Amino acid sequence: MDVNEFRAAGHKVVDRLAEYFGSIESKAVFPNADPKMIRELFDEALPEKPESMEDVLKELEEKLLPYCTHVGHPGYMGLITPSPNPVGVIGDFICSALNQNLGVYSIGPSAVAMERRVVRWLTDMVGYGEKAGGNLTSGGMLANFIGLKLARDWASKDRAQHEGVRERWAVYVSDQRHVSVDKAVDAIGLGREALRALPTDAEFRLRIDELEEAIANDKRDGVKPMCVVGLFGTTNTGAVDDLTTLRRIADREGMWLHADAAYGGGMLLSHDFAMKDAGVELADSVTIDPHKWFYAPLDAGAVLVKDETRLTVSFGMKPAYLTDEMEGAEERYQYYVHGFEQSRRFRSLKVWMSFKRYGTAQIGDWVDNNVRQARHLYSLVENDAEFEAASEPPMSAICIRYLGPGAERVDDKKLHAEVADRVERSGRFWIGTTELEGKMWFRINPVNFRTRQEHMERLLELLREECRAVVRG
Ligand SMILES: *Cc1c(COP(=O)(O)O)cnc(C)c1O
Numbered sequence: 001m002d003v004n005e006f007r008a009a010g011h012k013v014v015d016r017l018a019e020y021f022g023s024i025e026s027k028a029v030f031p032n033a034d035p036k037m038i039r040e041l042f043d044e045a046l047p048e049k050p051e052s053m054e055d056v057l058k059e060l061e062e063k064l065l066p067y068c069t070h071v072g073h074p075g076y077m078g079l080i081t082p083s084p085n086p087v088g089v090i091g092d093f094i095c096s097a098l099n100q101n102l103g104v105y106s107i108g109p110s111a112v113a114m115e116r117r118v119v120r121w122l123t124d125m126v127g128y129g130e131k132a133g134g135n136l137t138s139g140g141m142l143a144n145f146i147g148l149k150l151a152r153d154w155a156s157k158d159r160a161q162h163e164g165v166r167e168r169w170a171v172y173v174s175d176q177r178h179v180s181v182d183k184a185v186d187a188i189g190l191g192r193e194a195l196r197a198l199p200t201d202a203e204f205r206l207r208i209d210e211l212e213e214a215i216a217n218d219k220r221d222g223v224k225p226m227c228v229v230g231l232f233g234t235t236n237t238g239a240v241d242d243l244t245t246l247r248r249i250a251d252r253e254g255m256w257l258h259a260d261a262a263y264g265g266g267m268l269l270s271h272d273f274a275m276k277d278a279g280v281e282l283a284d285s286v287t288i289d290p291h292k293w294f295y296a297p298l299d300a301g302a303v304l305v306k307d308e309t310r311l312t313v314s315f316g317m318k319p320a321y322l323t324d325e326m327e328g329a330e331e332r333y334q335y336y337v338h339g340f341e342q343s344r345r346f347r348s349l350k351v352w353m354s355f356k357r358y359g360t361a362q363i364g365d366w367v368d369n370n371v372r373q374a375r376h377l378y379s380l381v382e383n384d385a386e387f388e389a390a391s392e393p394p395m396s397a398i399c400i401r402y403l404g405p406g407a408e409r410v411d412d413k414k415l416h417a418e419v420a421d422r423v424e425r426s427g428r429f430w431i432g433t434t435e436l437e438g439k440m441w442f443r444i445n446p447v448n449f450r451t452r453q454e455h456m457e458r459l460l461e462l463l464r465e466e467c468r469a470v471v472r473g
Pocket of ligand 1: 080138139140141142144177178180233234235260261262263289301
């Protein structure tokens with residue numbers, strides 16, 4: 001492909017995507033198609049002969065686009081994958097063209113500087129000081145893993161990096177945690193059984209009395225408290241743990257405090273619902289995902305650390321000389337020695353461009369709109385005898401369930417799963433289901449700048465119709 005062909009194809013793709021964004025609301029959110037049929041569309045041997053770009057793009061039109069989940073559709077309120085903001089889409093295109101490798105300074109001096117700046121913006125947003133740093137990651141999963149590894153290494157006085165895990169340790173978190181915490185506790189060598197997933201209160205916040213009891217039990221059994229994970233925005237209901245108290249307990253017990261704000265981080269930009277005194281800055285490390293509630297296209301997660309030298313000590317192979325290097329005037333920051341990943345994508349470009357183009361003003365407005373939509377749905381459900389809500393949403397995630405006439409006659413799991421299926425087939429919305437307090441719920445979570453209040457009203461009416469229909473049988 002020469003430069004002229006690239007230009008022509010690029011223009012064509014941009015025109016097509018502009019049309020896509022312009023007409024996204026008229027599409028079915030989820031493709032009503034047989035998975036086997038979709039698989040067979042791609043069933044072909046490795047191509048040997050070249051095809052024209054025109055033919056390749058034509059194939060995308062036939063095979064890829066019609067069977068996408070349109071997460072930018074205003075009715076997409078499902079798993080936390082936002083409507084990607086168009087500036088970020090352009091950023092990712094440029095990112096691939098330049099192909100800067102963020103692992104090492106020599107493959108991207110300006111890109112490294114930009115990434116350092118984006119990390120600084122995020123640490124400022126959290127309320128960390130000058131000594132803070134971090135890594136952009138593939139997502140919250142890897143960020144939680146890095147946070148827990150930092151905890152482990154710190155708790156072992158930096159022996160675990162070399163000797164592995166020699167002590168019996170425990171990690172504490174609420175039962176509303178994301179599964180990535182379980183995986184991280186396994187990956188750092190403690191094993192999943194070292195995780196204490198503790199009960200929550202009526203607002204789905206970690207119960208402090210349960211935490212105290214678990215710590216006391218562990219200590220009695222010779223297990224050392226290593227880390228407590230506080231949630232700033234649970235995946236189910238956006239619940240926020242009492243980070244101030246967790247900090248106090250962590251200090252008393254010599255534990256690391258990691259805050260998981262993968263989803264809830266967006267609230268740090270909220271104008272109208274800002275959670276002052278939430279205490280995110282009290283954590284030793286924080287997971288925050290620009291690809292969730294900052295509306296960046298995948299992938300862009302982040303782990304932030306109050307003391308950035310902890311990253312170096314945990315991941316650098318020669319920490320002493322690397323610290324010197326950072327203090328030198330000719331600083332060449334090498335991300336691969338201050339983080340887990342080596343070759344990696346220039347993720348900060350799309351985040352930088354989005355913050356520049358929209359400012360925190362616009363992104364904060366989007367966040368507020370999503371919170372308002374969830375609260376609007378909550379107020380409708382509060383006054384509706386056929387539905388109940390699990391809790392008043394502090395963020396934009398809300399769980400509701402059907403309890404209209406006859407609901408008690410049908411299996412609650414089947415009812416909610418069948419209705420979510422029907423909603424999917426309608427093509428108008430996409431929502432999830434979840435289990436809370438031993439019951440099934442619809443999980444509805446606008447992280448979407450195209451969603452409007454009327455969509456919440458229409459969704460509730462659709463749910464009512466479909467629930468009634470399933471109950472009637
Ligand atoms: C989504 C989520 C994660 C995982 O993040 P990914 O970016 O999907 O890897 C972790 N924690 C919480 C609370 C989340 O909502």
